[in-house]
Amino acid sequence: MYFYDYIIAMETKFIVIKNEYLEVTLSTLGASIYRIIFDGKDMVLTPKDKNDFYKTSVYYGKTIGRVCGRIEIKDTLNFKPQANESGVSLHGGFDGLSTKEFNVDAKPTYAEFHYLSKDGEAGYPGNMIFRVRYELIDNSLIISYFTVTDKPCLLAMTNHAYFCLGEDKLDNLYLKMENEKYLVVDNRLLPVEYESIPEKFNFTNGKKLDKTGDIDNYFLFKEKAVELYSDKYSLNIQTNFVGTQLFTDHWLDNVEVYSSKEKVCRAIAIEPQDNQLERKELLPHEHYERYIRYTFKKL
Numbered sequence: 385m386y387f388y389d390y391i392i393a394m395e396t397k398f399i400v401i402k403n404e405y406l407e408v409t410l411s412t413l414g415a416s417i418y419r420i421i422f423d424g425k426d427m428v429l430t431p432k433d434k435n436d437f438y439k440t441s442v443y444y445g446k447t448i449g450r451v452c453g454r455i456e457i458k459d460t461l462n463f464k465p466q467a468n469e470s471g472v473s474l475h476g477g478f479d480g481l482s483t484k485e486f487n488v489d490a491k492p493t494y495a496e497f498h499y500l501s502k503d504g505e506a507g508y509p510g511n512m513i514f515r516v517r518y519e520l521i522d523n524s525l526i527i528s529y530f531t532v533t534d535k536p537c538l539l540a541m542t543n544h545a546y547f548c549l550g551e552d553k554l555d556n557l558y559l560k561m562e563n564e565k566y567l568v569v570d571n572r573l574l575p576v577e578y579e580s581i582p583e584k585f586n587f588t589n590g591k592k593l594d595k596t597g598d599i600d601n602y603f604l605f606k607e608k609a610v611e612l613y614s615d616k617y618s619l620n621i622q623t624n625f626v627g628t629q630l631f632t633d634h635w636l637d638n639v640e641v642y643s644s645k646e647k648v649c650r651a652i653a654i655e656p657q658d659n660q661l662e663r664k665e666l667l668p669h670e671h672y673e674r675y676i677r678y679t680f681k682k683l
Contacts, residue, residue: 405523414446414482415497415516425550426643443544446482448475465507479506493520510535531672539666546651552644555594562606598634625656
């Protein structure tokens with residue numbers, strides 16, 4: 385089995401940071417977003433039962449890595465990340481960052497999570513110190529990632545929150561973003577090449593998500609911004625990542641969430657990431673710094 389059904393989370397803590405605009409519940413498990421409340425509404429899918437949040441196969445709001453997305457495990461690699469029976473490692477493997485308990489320092493509007501990933505953990509080389517910082521500034525939540533290693537290692541982090549903006553169906557949401565290209569994948573969902581954006585994924589002028597079908601694709605940005613909106617709320621995402629993975633929750637997981645009674649197609653994961661086709665190693669003592677800024681507005 386590729387994923388463990390659950391991880392042991394006896395030491396998991398939940399921390400609330402808030403200001404006059406946002407109330408955000410974070411978790412030490414995977415340095416995660418558990419819940420975002422804006423204007424009294426849930427902005428992300430949040431399992432009502434925390435046992436469902438502990439599931440590793442859904443990644444609700446978790447930090448994923450060391451390498452997010454899919455990589456093929458080849459003999460030419462000098463390391464062996466955990467992989468499924470097809471030789472593919474997803475989101476760092478079943479012992480990735482999303483399964484780890486982070487230490488945390490927290491203040492009313494700020495929390496910083498810390499974790500030391502040791503050489504060889506989940507098959508990756510190098511001792512790596514991870515810091516994931518969450519900060520509220522007015523109606524924005526900012527995630528900052530900081531990492532350093534003592535050995536060359538592939539690295540690609542992001543957050544896997546599913547955004548619903550208080551809606552119970554994906555059909556009620558619109559997406560707007562300008563992209564250069566999108567990444568074509570093979571039958572194992574591994575990256576193959578970039579192609580021009582097909583019309584169904586042309587979000588330049590905004591498109592209702594009921595017009596796109598299922599999405600599980602990576603897009604290179606033309607402008608490093610994404611806007612998700614309904615007729616009530618908008619979410620603007622700014623980042624220094626070069627692109628984003630989009631994933632609609634089209635796989636039935638039977639998890640009961642706060643914002644919807646539906647079991648599928650309730651939200652979209654918007655996961656800003658580095659270039660999936662040109663994975664890069666972090667070199668010893670090189671500093672990795674990325675950020676994602678989520679700004680919520682009432683329309």
